[in-house]
Amino acid sequence: MVTTTTAGPAAPGGGGRHRHRYVxxxxxxxxxPSEPVPTVIDRVGHAEGADILGGPAGIGRAEFPGGLGLSLEHVRLxxxxxxxxxxxxxxxxxxxxxxxxxxxxxxxxxxxxxxxxxxxxxxxxxxxxxxxxxxxxxxxxxxxxxxxxxxxxxxxxxxxxxxxxxxxxxxxxxxxxxxxxxxxxxxxxxxxxxxxxxxxxxxxxxxxxxxxxxxxxxxxxxxxxxxxxxxxxxxxxxxxxxxxxxxxxxxxxxxxxxxxxxxxxxxxxxxxxxxxx
The missing domain is CATH 3.50.30.50 (Putative cyclase)
Incomplete structure (x- = not known):
């Protein structure tokens, strides 16, 4: 991935602003298959996330806006x-x-x-x-x-x-x-x-x-x-x-x-x- 961003002070001699590529x-x-030790990513979706977040208050996904909470991932590596x-x-x-x-x-x-x-x-x-x-x-x-x-x-x-x-x-x-x-x-x-x-x-x-x-x-x-x-x-x-x-x-x-x-x-x-x- 390569992105180009304009940043920093004007170039010497008033020639405009510096631009950089971020590679x-x-x-x-x-x-x-390139990793001999497998990487495992277990994903918790937004609906399940609502159940988890609301659990301490005794509420579930139905009480969250749109029935959705916040997602997260458990990663083993x-x-x-x-x-x-x-x-x-x-x-x-x-x-x-x-x-x-x-x-x-x-x-x-x-x-x-x-x-x-x-x-x-x-x-x-x-x-x-x-x-x-x-x-x-x-x-x-x-x-x-x-x-x-x-x-x-x-x-x-x-x-x-x-x-x-x-x-x-x-x-x-x-x-x-x-x-x-x-x-x-x-x-x-x-x-x-x-x-x-x-x-x-x-x-x-x-x-x-x-x-x-x-x-x-x-x-x-x-x-x-x-x-x-x-x-x-x-x-x-x-x-x-x-x-x-x-x-x-x-x-x-x-x-x-x-x-x-x-x-x-x-x-x-x-x-x-x-x-x-």
Missing amino acids: DLSLTIEPT TTHTATHVDAPAHYGPQCEGRRARTIDELPLEWFHGPGVLLDCRGESTEPVDVDEVRARLSQAEHELAPGDIVLIDTDAARLWGRPEYFTDFRGVTRAATRFLVESGVKVIGVDSFGFDPPFHRMLADWAATGDPAVLWPAHIYGREREYCQIERLANLSAIGRPTGFEVACFPIKIKDAGAGWARVVAIVPEEPSPCRA
């Missing part, structure tokens, strides 16, 4: 369902030698800042590595700065709604993650089910090598340096530029949780609209 980068929380932000506490109990922070403890300024979009779409099925990250940054003529929010487009979101979304994606290497974090980046997003390679691939690598380093390497790097991952982004190509936009990705505050759902939005400036007489 929704989030998946919808819904039952889907994990904190890692659909588009969400992983906190350091998800990676391990400690980070940088102290207790790892949970999603409700992280500073808000991490989750609103300059966006950097790395276009890593293509034929490769291997994880995005540090050389690829450097090459995309060079193409964008961008040097990373603290506060940048880096988004990685691997075209995995095209499989949303299908079982293959859980199994067919690239992931990101530990070395690429380390490079981004050591460049001052606190939030890195990807459009795939997970940030590391698919579960079955990592487990097969462990079975072949017995090396624990092949198991969730980018996640486990988060025990050494504090950073957040956004998993399961969508619509990244709609941003239309590698830099020059902002990202807002505030996670929901869930007490002592390792992740929280987020409505991730790219705010992309457009040319100022003409002044009206």
Whole structure:
């Protein structure tokens, strides 16, 4: 979903007001074959809602305007369902030698800042590595700065709604993650089910090598340096530029949780609209 809004002060030189496109980068929380843990949404309709609301007073739907009260939904899901932000506490109990922070403890300024979009779409099925990250940054003529929010487009979101979304994606290497974090980046997003390679691939690598380093390497790097991952982004190509936009990705505050759902939005400036007489 993309919307365009006129907002903000007049452009320099009196050229009209600024316009922005708001690009929704989030998946919808819904039952889907793409989620291995089912999402269940039980809906309470308006008529039943009237019975519930009026129950303490001994009245029912007949007493409500139009026989209708208020609806609601009961939702059963994990904190890692659909588009969400992983906190350091998800990676391990400690980070940088102290207790790892949970999603409700992280500073808000991490989750609103300059966006950097790395276009890593293509034929490769291997994880995005540090050389690829450097090459995309060079193409964008961008040097990373603290506060940048880096988004990685691997075209995995095209499989949303299908079982293959859980199994067919690239992931990101530990070395690429380390490079981004050591460049001052606190939030890195990807459009795939997970940030590391698919579960079955990592487990097969462990079975072949017995090396624990092949198991969730980018996640486990988060025990050494504090950073957040956004998993399961969508619509990244709609941003239309590698830099020059902002990202807002505030996670929901869930007490002592390792992740929280987020409505991730790219705010992309457009040319100022003409002044009206």
